[in-house]
Amino acid sequence: xxxxxxxxxxxxxxxxxxxxxxxxxxxxxxxxxxxxxxxxxxxxxxxxxxxxxxxxxxxxxxxxxxxxxxxxxxxxxxxxxxxxxxxxxxxxxxxxxxxxxxxxxxxxxxxxxxxxxxxxxxxxxxxxxxxxxxxxxxxxxxxxxxxxxxxxxxxxxxxxxxxxxxxxxxxxxxxxxxxxxxxxxxxxxxxxxxxxxxxxxxxxxxxxxxxxxxxxxxxxxxxxxxxxxxxxxxxxxxxxxxxxxxxxxxxxxxxxxxxxxxxxxxxxxxxxxxxxxxxxxxxxxxxxxxxxxxxxxxxxxxxxxxxxxxxxxxxxxxxxxxxxxxxxxxxxxxxxxxxxxxxxxxxxxxxxxxxxxxxxxxxxxxxxxxxxxxxxxxxxxxxxxxxxxxxxxxxxxxxxxxxxxxxxxxxxxxxxxxxxxxxxxxxxxxxxxxxxxxxxxxxxxxxxxxxxxxxxxxxxxxxxxxxxxxxxxxxxxxxxxx
Numbered sequence: 001x002x003x004x005x006x007x008x009x010x011x012x013x014x015x016x017x018x019x020x021x022x023x024x025x026x027x028x029x030x031x032x033x034x035x036x037x038x039x040x041x042x043x044x045x046x047x048x049x050x051x052x053x054x055x056x057x058x059x060x061x062x063x064x065x066x067x068x069x070x071x072x073x074x075x076x077x078x079x080x081x082x083x084x085x086x087x088x089x090x091x092x093x094x095x096x097x098x099x100x101x102x103x104x105x106x107x108x109x110x111x112x113x114x115x116x117x118x119x120x121x122x123x124x125x126x127x128x129x130x131x132x133x134x135x136x137x138x139x140x141x142x143x144x145x146x147x148x149x150x151x152x153x154x155x156x157x158x159x160x161x162x163x164x165x166x167x168x169x170x171x172x173x174x175x176x177x178x179x180x181x182x183x184x185x186x187x188x189x190x191x192x193x194x195x196x197x198x199x200x201x202x203x204x205x206x207x208x209x210x211x212x213x214x215x216x217x218x219x220x221x222x223x224x225x226x227x228x229x230x231x232x233x234x235x236x237x238x239x240x241x242x243x244x245x246x247x248x249x250x251x252x253x254x255x256x257x258x259x260x261x262x263x264x265x266x267x268x269x270x271x272x273x274x275x276x277x278x279x280x281x282x283x284x285x286x287x288x289x290x291x292x293x294x295x296x297x298x299x300x301x302x303x304x305x306x307x308x309x310x311x312x313x314x315x316x317x318x319x320x321x322x323x324x325x326x327x328x329x330x331x332x333x334x335x336x337x338x339x340x341x342x343x344x345x346x347x348x349x350x351x352x353x354x355x356x357x358x359x360x361x362x363x364x365x366x367x368x369x370x371x372x373x374x375x376x377x378x379x380x381x382x383x384x385x386x387x388x389x390x391x392x393x394x395x396x397x398x399x400x401x402x403x404x405x406x407x408x409x410x411x412x413x414x415x416x417x418x419x420x421x422x423x424x425x426x427x428x429x430x431x432x433x434x435x436x437x438x439x440x441x442x443x444x445x446x447x448x449x450x451x452x453x454x455x456x457x458x459x460x461x462x463x464x465x466x467x468x469x470x471x472x473x474x475x476x477x478x479x480x481x482x
Contacts, residue, residue: 008046012055015039016062022146023067025395029146036121036143036172044116044176049107052116057100064092067141070390091138102127106475114177115479121173122472125165129461129468132365136310139364140396143168148399151197152190153428156406157454160366162464167193170471203409203426205448208353208379209247210413213239214421214434214441215255217387229257233268239442240270247444248350249273250415253360253385254288262289265297272350274357276383277302285340288313290357290383292348301349304342305359306368313339313361344368347377353449356410360384363401366461373408373457378449380404380412386419394419394435402428407456411447423447 006014015038022032039059046052072088102123110116124143131139144164147153155163171190174182213236232255240249253276256266262279269275271293280286288308292301308314344362347354356377362368363382372380382401386394398420405412405424412424422433423445432445455463 008042008051008055009058011042012039012058013062015042016059016064017066019059020063020066020141023063023141023143024145024148024399025392027149029149032143032146032168033171033175036168037175040117040120040172041113041176043103043120044113046107049104052107053100053104056103056120057096059096060099061092061096064095064141065089067392067396068092070393073390074388074393095138095141098127098131099124106472110475110479112479115475115477117176117475118173118478119472119475121169122468122470122475125162125169125464125468126472128165129162129465132367135308135314137307137365138310140400145396145399145403148403148428150194151200152193153403154197154200154406155193156403157200157409157456158196159459159463159467160370160407160456160461161400161403162461163467166464166467166471169468173471200427203448203450203452205378205450207446208449209244209444209446210250210423211240211243211247211442211444212250212413212415212421212423213252213255214415214419214437214443215252215417216437216440217417235440237268237270239440240273243442244444248353248355249275250381250413251275251383252415252417252421253383254278255383255415255417256291262287262291262299262302264299266291266293266299267297269293269297271295271297274348274350274355274381274383276359276385288339288359290348290359290381292350292355292357294350303344303348303357303359305339306341306344306362307365308339308341309361314341344372344375346375347372348381354378355381356408357381357383360386363397363404366404366407366456369404369408369410370457370460373410374453377408377410378451379447380408380410382412382414382416384414384416384419387417389419398435402430407454409452409454410450413445413447426450 018035022028022035043052043055046055075087103120106116106119106123110119128142131137142161142165144161147164153164171186174186217232236251236255249270255275256277258279272295274290274292277289277291288305290303291299294300347356354376356372358368369380386397401412402424405426406428409426411426414421420433420435422443423431425431432443434441434443
């Protein structure tokens with residue numbers, strides 16, 4: 001009597017779920033290569049290119065569904081209709097489609113399972129890189145973040161979070177291929193990466209006292225006007241007074257708002273400090289900014305958000321066909337609008353200190369913090385609003401921000417609405433944070449001002465991309481030998 005076998009699609013989906021459970025915010029990242037090895041082997045054994053692509057699609061669809069389950073809850077909340085959360089499955093399917101297309105191309109070019117394993121691993125990392133690009137970029141579930149609980153993540157200053165993905169993908173391919181030489185080589189690579197991580201030490205520099213706020217405003221209430229800007233401003237001012245000498249204040253994303261143009265001054269702002277500022281109305285562009293305000297309330301620098309949230313701040317065809325979004329605006333109770341983005345030009349300067357300020361979702365894109373550091377930023381500042389997220393989304397956003405500190409070897413300071421506020425050192429370790437509470441809270445932090453450039457700030461993702469390309473090329477070579 002033969003034992004019943006699960007359909008290949010079900011096996012793929014189960015492996016995708018297992019892979020999701022090795023990703024942030026769970027501290028199980030060291031298991032990622034084992035799960036991914038099983039997935040690569042399973043996909044590579046499929047008899048046709050279409051079946052290879054199908055197995056990869058089911059795995060990534062399941063992985064994304066679990067990893068981003070909070071997005072389903074968010075959509076149900078914003079529409080005040082829980083079944084609307086099912087719309088998130090369209091994103092999960094699209095994410096699976098990107099990887100499935102890569103897998104189909106690999107399977108068409110390479111017939112042998114051994115070759116496919118390595119080419120699929122290299123292709124996986126290349127797709128991860130491509131998801132950082134374009135107006136609809138959404139690189140949330142990047143494998144490298146799984147290494148954050150371990151010293152291995154410190155290699156991010158050499159090749160970014162993508163180099164962490166290379167470590168995971170390389171080991172997974174070696175295990176899936178069952179090649180003793182490959183497994184030995186990758187074990188040596190992992191030992192070298194571990195040694196590198198264990199020997200990193202925190203940088204030394206002058207301390208800059210700062211006060212950050214963790215506010216607890218309802219994000220939907222703020223967007224729909226139920227909470228007035230005046231009320232927000234007054235509450236934040238109360239928590240910003242009587243802070244330590246020479247302390248710089250940091251307020252969260254859109255903590256300030258203005259109609260028309262960027263104001264030349266902000267009366268009663270207890271500067272010096274940095275704050276998120278929303279500018280819109282009067283037929284002008286909608287802007288999401290970080291501004292530097294001196295002791296007299298004068299705005300002395302601005303930095304526009306570099307990367308807009310797809311379907312949050314950027315809506316395809318909204319300007320051309322606004323009626324397409326009208327039912328959604330009626331359902332949620334406020335106008336969606338559309339924001340204007342701008343690549344970060346330079347850090348904001350207050351009293352001679354250069355602050356690399358970037359807004360909320362910008363922290364998901366390594367190139368933003370990298371560019372600001374290249375321009376001289378001595379500390380990273382991330383005004384954010386995590387009130388839109390649910391569950392794991394808040395922790396995942398914070399984890400990704402911590403890797404930006406490692407990549408650039410800069411302290412990171414966050415002031416946030418309904419998220420994690422505080423300071424992270426240049427090794428990515430939370431030093432002073434506050435993450436819970438129903439009331440507005442202030443926290444005094446003491447980040448260090450650092451200088452210098454890492455290999456990653458100089459070269460970007462090129463080292464990781466080169467290794468991924470070599471991985472894919474090795475798969476092609478193995479395929480030709482059969």
